[in-house]
Amino acid sequence: MPRSWSAAWAAVERFAHARGAIPATFAWNLAQGAVVPGPSDLLIIPLGIADPPRAWYLAIAATAGSVLGGMIAWWLGAAAFETIGRPLLLTIGVSPATLARAMSLMQEYGWLFVAGSTLTPISAKVVCIAAGATGMPLGAFAGALALGRSLRYSLIAILVRETSGPLHRFAQRLHRR
Numbered sequence: 213m214p215r216s217w218s219a220a221w222a223a224v225e226r227f228a229h230a231r232g233a234i235p236a237t238f239a240w241n242l243a244q245g246a247v248v249p250g251p252s253d254l255l256i257i258p259l260g261i262a263d264p265p266r267a268w269y270l271a272i273a274a275t276a277g278s279v280l281g282g283m284i285a286w287w288l289g290a291a292a293f294e295t296i297g298r299p300l301l302l303t304i305g306v307s308p309a310t311l312a313r314a315m316s317l318m319q320e321y322g323w324l325f326v327a328g329s330t331l332t333p334i335s336a337k338v339v340c341i342a343a344g345a346t347g348m349p350l351g352a353f354a355g356a357l358a359l360g361r362s363l364r365y366s367l368i369a370i371l372v373r374e375t376s377g378p379l380h381r382f383a384q385r386l387h388r389r
Contacts, residue, residue: 221262228262237270238277245281245336247288249304252278252336253368260372261379267372271365275358278365282340282357289344297341306338314342322348323356330360 227233237255244252256274260267288297301311317325318339326348329339343353 224258225262228259228266233259233263233266234269234273238273241274241277242281242284243277245278245340246284247281247300247337249335249337252364256365256368257372260369261376264373264376267369267376271362271369274365275361278336278361279354279358282336282361283350283354285337285340286344286348286350286353289341290347290350291344293341293345297345301338301341304337306335310335311338311342314338315346318342318346318348323352326353326356327360327363330357330364 227236233255237259240255241252244250244254252274256267256270260270285297288300298311302308314334321328326339326343330336340353340357
């Protein structure tokens with residue numbers, strides 16, 4: 213196995229056991245939920261595999277960050293859709309057709325669309341900004357987002373905890389090579 217894999221996994225393990233792992237998971241999900249494109253599971257999965265007892269803490273941090281970030285995105289839709297929300301989505305590659313479809317689904321299904329979208333590959337930013345732009349009440353939005361994200365990250369924590377033993381041993385074997 214290349215040394216780069218070994219060095220990368222060693223860095224993940226060190227970071228997983230460091231005090232900054234949980235705040236970093238919160239911060240990444242806050243940024244990702246608000247404006248930064250990227251996978252929301254970026255930190256929780258590898259850090260959870262490297263330190264399985266912390267998987268639930270990582271899930272809680274990811275949920276809290278994601279909901280707070282989603283509320284920022286909701287505000288971008290509610291207060292500044294034409295000046296900030298729409299241009300931001302276009303900048304990160306969301307097509308006008310995708311945005312129009314999300315707005316339509318938001319108006320048709322409301323909080324069910326928000327909660328359900330958290331379990332799919334649908335962009336969280338599109339959903340959150342669309343929720344604000346269509347006038348979805350912040351309380352209903354935040355509750356739906358918290359429900360969906362807590363379900364998503366709880367499932368990830370369970371999967372990581374249940375599979376971390378074999379995955380961690382596999383990574384350790386690769387690291388030793």
